[in-house]
Amino acid sequence: SRLASGSFAYVAFVTDAYATRIVGWAVAASQHTRTLPLVALDRSISWTARHGRTTGPIHHSDHGTQYISALYGTHLTQAGIPASTGSVGDSYDNALAETVNGAYKDEPIRRSKPFESVHALEQATFPWVSRWNSQRLHESLGYRTPCEVETLYHQRQAISIAPKTNKTA
Numbered sequence: 001s002r003l004a005s006g007s008f009a010y011v012a013f014v015t016d017a018y019a020t021r022i023v024g025w026a027v028a029a030s031q032h033t034r035t036l037p038l039v040a041l042d043r044s045i046s047w048t049a050r051h052g053r054t055t056g057p058i059h060h061s062d063h064g065t066q067y068i069s070a071l072y073g074t075h076l077t078q079a080g081i082p083a084s085t086g087s088v089g090d091s092y093d094n095a096l097a098e099t100v101n102g103a104y105k106d107e108p109i110r111r112s113k114p115f116e117s118v119h120a121l122e123q124a125t126f127p128w129v130s131r132w133n134s135q136r137l138h139e140s141l142g143y144r145t146p147c148e149v150e151t152l153y154h155q156r157q158a159i160s161i162a163p164k165t166n167k168t169a
Contacts, residue, residue, distance in 0.1 A: 001121055003116065003121070005116075008029070009028065010027070010028055011026070013097070017096055019146040019149040020096065020100075023047045024041060025040050025129055028118065031066060033069050037072060038072065041072070041076075060084040060093075061084075061085055061086070061094075061097075063085055103132070134146075
C-alpha cells in the first residue's frame, strides 16, 4: 500500500485453509523475509500453539522469493511444518490467498486515504482481520464466519471422541 509520504508498506497474511481464518499477519515497510513473512509466520505458529494445535499444519505459498528462501524454509522445518508451493502461473493454486488479499485491498486500503505510516496501516489492519475472522460471512463456508466453522469443528471432534456409554441394565 502506498503511504501518504509516497513510500510503501507491505502486508503478509497466513490463513488457515480449513476455516479461512487469518491466523497470522504482519505489516512492514519492507518485503524482506525477516521483517514481513517470518513475522506473520511466527504469529501464526504462536496462535496455533495457543489454540492447542501443534501438529498438522502445511504451509502453502506461491513462488515469491520471500517464501522460497532458505531462511523461510529453515524456519518452517524447525517448526515441523512441511512446505507446499503452487505451480508457476496458476492462480487457482493460491485462490484463498488471492481472495484474502483482494478483500483486504478493496476494503481498508482502497476505501481510505493513503495511510500516514506503517503503524497507521497496522492499526487499520487489526480490526479488519478481527472482522474477517469473527463477523464476515463467507460464502465458501456456507455463509458462516471462520470462528463459527472452527467452533463447529471442535464440537464435532469432542462428540466423536466422547466415551460411549452402555445403557443396558
